[in-house]
Amino acid sequence: MKNNTFSLLAIAVSAAFSSAACADINNIVISDSIEDPSHNKAIAISAIKSVSVTPCRDAAGISHKRIGEIQGSSYRSPLIADGKYISDAEYLVTGVVSAVTTELEKGFYLFDDDGITTTSNGIFVETDKPLDTTLIGQEICVRGFIAEDYGMTKVVATDGLWEVVNANAGKPAAIDLVKIPEDGNSFQATLERHEGMLVRLPADIVPEQKDDQTMRISRTFSFDYSGYRNNLVLAFERPNFQPNQHYVAGSKEAKQQAEDNNDRRLYVETDSKAANGVIPYYPDFGIDPQNNPLRINDAIVGLEGVLSYSYNNFRLITQNTITAENIIKHQPRQPIPTVNDKTEHHSFDIRVATLNVLNYFNSPFGGDANPQQSNRGADSQAEFERQQAKIVAAIHGLDADILGLMEIENNGYGSAGAISSLVNNVNLKYNREDSGDHAKDDHIDNRYAFIGIDANGDTVIDKLDTFGGDAITSGMLYRPARVSLEKVKQVLMPSQQAPVVADKNGDAVVDTKGKVRENGKNYQRDMLAASFIINNTGKRLTIGVNHLKSKGSTCWEDWQGWETWENFDPATGKVKDPDFQGSCENFRVAAADEIGKQMEKLGGDRVIVGDLNSYAHEDALLVLTDNPTAKTLKAARDTFIGEQPQFGAEGGVISRSYGYINAVEMMSKGKPYAGYSYSYNDEIGALDHILVSPSLKDRVLDATDWHINAAESTLFDYNQEHKGDNVDLLYSADAYRSSDHDPAILALAYRYNQVGEVPLQMLLDGSRLSVPYTLPATAQAGDIATIAISPTPENIAQITLPKVELQQSGAQTIMFDVNGLKAGKYTFTLSLTGSTTSKAVADNATQQLEVNVKHRDGVKADDDITPQNNNAGGTLGILGLLSLLGLSLFRRKH
Known part of the structure; x- marks a missing residue:
């Protein structure tokens, strides 16, 4: 070394x-x-x-x-x-x-x-x-x-x-950077053999191998705070994964991953500091940055520079310029996520997603006041408008039916609250009201409602209600045309009330300004749990939205043993992190255990979503999923759920896992660079997760991360500083770099008219009801499908009961548009008749459905809501759509 x-x-x-x-x-x-x-x-x-x-x-x-x-x-x-x-x-x-x-x-x-x-x-x-x-x-x-x-x-x-x-x-002439047998498995040896030389990055660094042996971008071009200059980082063959993304934290495999990352790393530098908003060696970026981005996992070939070494890393000091032809796109931009949500005719999909909106604050720009008097978001009206446009584009592109949000301003549920502002702007994307294809992405049926909580108990949900005590909070959006809200619960997460970290004299350890380094008081954001009924089924789906304690600030456990650390200055030093979990992993374990317990009480099909601030095989995830190596999982000391102690002064050992399945990880097998949502330094991994209960495993059609943020340079974000003269050229009102976290999305399959935990539920669009009829393979073109309703509605004379002539033979699903029916409980009898249809076929096709016909959720967004108590111990509230027109049933257009 x-x-x-x-x-x-x-x-x-x-x-x-x-x-x-x-x-x-x-x-x-x-x-x-x-x-x-x-x-x-x-x-x-x-x-x-x-x-x-x-x-x-x-x-x-x-x-x-x-x-x-x-x-x-x-x-x-x-x-x-x-x-x-x-x-x-x-x-x-x-x-x-x-x-x-x-x-x-x-x-x-x-x-x-x-x-x-x-x-x-x-x-x-x-x-x-x-x-x-x-x-x-x-x-x-x-x-x-x-x-x-x-x-x-x-x-x-x-x-x-x-x-x-x-x-x-x-x-x-520049020499191609190539490995030779004498280098063994060490890429550092390859770099050392070229130290001080003018080298070129070739298309194949290992000539005798046929697979791709290039240098990949592992951290995009951005500001490097350690060197206080703009640069990017490459890695040999692949981006560097955070050690705990694929391996249990602290395991020898995770430690080997860290060593491997160090071995493969190569910084790309310029001799003179790069001006803000400029990549000096890539002029195509400056001409048209939107079409010439440098993204994580892109390969760079043909770049020349001299190899230097400083601060523990080799550095390529560039000596030529390259064009877009020198960039190999392994994961190009995707305008919408690639999700395999195709179903058979008798089924439809429901999409669940998670999105960290990176401090979406509207209070300084006409929104309701933040109770904490805080603004972590945009610095100006212009920045806010740019930020909002990007987040709206991301939500629109996700096309989720249920969406968990993190880092949205916690300034209430009034018409000028951040979540209301965001929903209203998203819903402007959906403005077509005709009765054609309701699956098209601009139809009003795709509009969202959001969930509110009566936090102050005054029986009104308004701007005075906040979710938790932080300046930011978690929220949830959903489409009433697709799902109906049944109940909502605010699940309290642990707080830590441990002793202050003190020196041998009993004095609090302070920094150079006299501020206490660790006071023992730490907090988590509460979970927002909501149960939905999937429309046109009787199935319940419960979603828990979470945002766990960050890795950046310490907890009490992180300081233990500091007195014995060699050369450690308690006033300025960083605490140790031997297993690469960052700070507060024990505190996150305590939260994960509480999430598991409370979601288990809610029962049924469950999905945990959110920014869990834990990579896929870190301790908190092992609690929620499984713990195959039987690792000892320790919860933090002195944690409380409200006023109730959770584990006590010694903390706790978590002896069970809750068995959730990491959906993105499951569906990413065989796709080595698919599963990540965050980039820190030059390592990528997933902090944002969708975890499904085992009961949902067979419903999973697909799950993926949409790489619109983590793979992108910060030059594309909404901020206007540090971009020089290119601030407008670098901005586009699209989803790219709308946040620092990638969203994740899950597609679940449901059958029309499937019975479940509640009666089959269908929703009225005004006075119109669409009723699905799933026909067998023996159905013939020309057959007639009919619907009958009992008990006979009082206004039967005003009700239109359609007859549908089949246009094709074989298994299929048709829709009856019933007009004039009122909400209530009915039995629908669906039948098939025709000259070519035998009695046996007709009998096989006949279906009787016990249906609860309801109106959609939702009211105008500027109304105050009177909530209802629910059986889950929380409160129910809905703040709604700008318009409630549109059918309650549709299949997503493919």
Whole structure:
């Protein structure tokens, strides 16, 4: 491994030499000069055609080494003694300049091909003298010490000087970055063999293998806070997955994944800091960014740069430009998610989705006040309008029938609340009212209602009701044309009331500003649980929307043992994270256990959705799904559900899992890069989940993440800062980078007229009712389908009972449009007759349905709602659609 314990920054190498052994800078013949902003003259040495700088010819007795001899075949130069980071002797080295860097690092790169493939033929020369690119292509000689500077092998030029040997040698051609057998399984070994060289990223890094061996984008072009500059990160063969996405947290497999990620990583840098909103080496992006995005899992070929090493990572400092032809799209943008929701004629699909809307706040822009006096979202009206347009586009594209929302402002359920504002703007997408194809995405039947809670108990749901005590909350939208709300429950999640983390004197540990690092008081957001009846069935479906504690801020457990951590400064240091779960995993375990218990009480078919802030095989997910390795799962100490203690001062060991099935993971098998919803640094994984109860497994048609956010650069978001002159060019009112989390979506199959936990339910559209009739394979074209109703409605004379002539033979489903029927409980008798239909066929086709005919949910969005108590211990409230027109039954158009 690279040695990271020593820097040459404080070494004044030139002080080690006598003036007799060095060129006298005052004797240089100056052929050009430059002026800095303070008008001081500076010598432009690299532009000199004939000078008296001769550090090599004046270096009698100093050994000359080729670059390969200096680099050697390992991670350290063989010319540096063990335990040291700079050579004991000076050396001479000659090569042709392949690149000059003046900002990211100060110096130039030499190339000398010795024909040996196991050692690098390039090396970086550090100098403090003025440089420009005219030095490229000149053969020069340098005298200096060899150093390992935080793992980067370099030559530190004595007095910063060099000697031109051949001013017209010509720029070296870039060498393809390829693996050889001697590299073994280590990509770092491949990079080390090319350290200091000008390389090109080829289309196939392992020539003897036929599969794709490219460098993939693992973190899109964005601001790197560790380096405080814009860059992107590549990984060999595939994006880097977060270690706990595929493996149990803390397992040897997860640790191996982390090591593998480190091995495959390559930063792509520019010497000068990239201007805001610009990718310097990809001009096509600046011309048309919307059609030339760089996304996670894209491969880049043909990009050239010199290989440097700093801060524990290899870095490709780019030296050419590329076009869209150099980008291989492995996961191109999808305007809508690819969901296999096709069903047989007798069935239809219901879509359930989860979407983190990344702090959608409308209170500063005409919305109701935030009770916490907080705004975590847009900074201006212009930004808010851009944010809203993107979120609306994402919701419209998802086409979900039930949608869980996270990070929406918690400013009540009034007409000026954030959730009402969002629903109203989404519903503007659906404005067609004709009686044609109701499955088309612009029909009013696709409009949404949202769920409200009477939080203050005043029997009215309005702007004074909030869900939980945070500035943000979770919410739920649904389509009354597809499902009917039965009951709602606010499920309290644990809070932690542990002791403050203190030092040996009993004083609270504080940061440099005197703020307590961990006070032991931590909170989760409550779960919103709602039970629906699937229209045209008697089946109940319960959805729980969650947003668990984040990984970023600590909990009490994260600080345990800090007194023994080597070199740990409690005022500024980061707590340890040996299993890559981030902070508060024990607190999330406590929440997961409570979710499992409360959803179990609700019973039936259940789906848990939301931003669980846990990757697929972290402890909280093991509680909710299964725990195949029997890992000990520990819940946090001093947690409470309301005022009721959950586990006590010792915490708790969770001995059971609740058996939910990770639907996206199940449907992503064989699709290695499909299941992720979040990108952090250069690792991807799923924080947003759809977990289905085992009773739903056979109903799952498909489940997937829609990669509109995590794979995209932050340059495409609604924010207007840090984008330079391209702020408008980078923005589009589409779904891409509408949030930082990808939405996930699930398609479930239901049969028409399927009985279930409640009577079969059909919904009136005004006075019109659509009744499905599923016919057997023996049905013939020309047969007549009829419907009869009992008991006979009082207004039977005003009711239209249609007869439908079959237009085709075989199994099929037709719809009766019954007009004039009032809400109530009826028996429908559906029959088939015709000249070609035998009595046996007719008898087989006859169906009797016990049906509860109801009106759709929903009222105008600006009305206050009087809720009803429900049996689940919560309150029921519906805030509704702008319009309630449209049929209650349709199949999604494919």
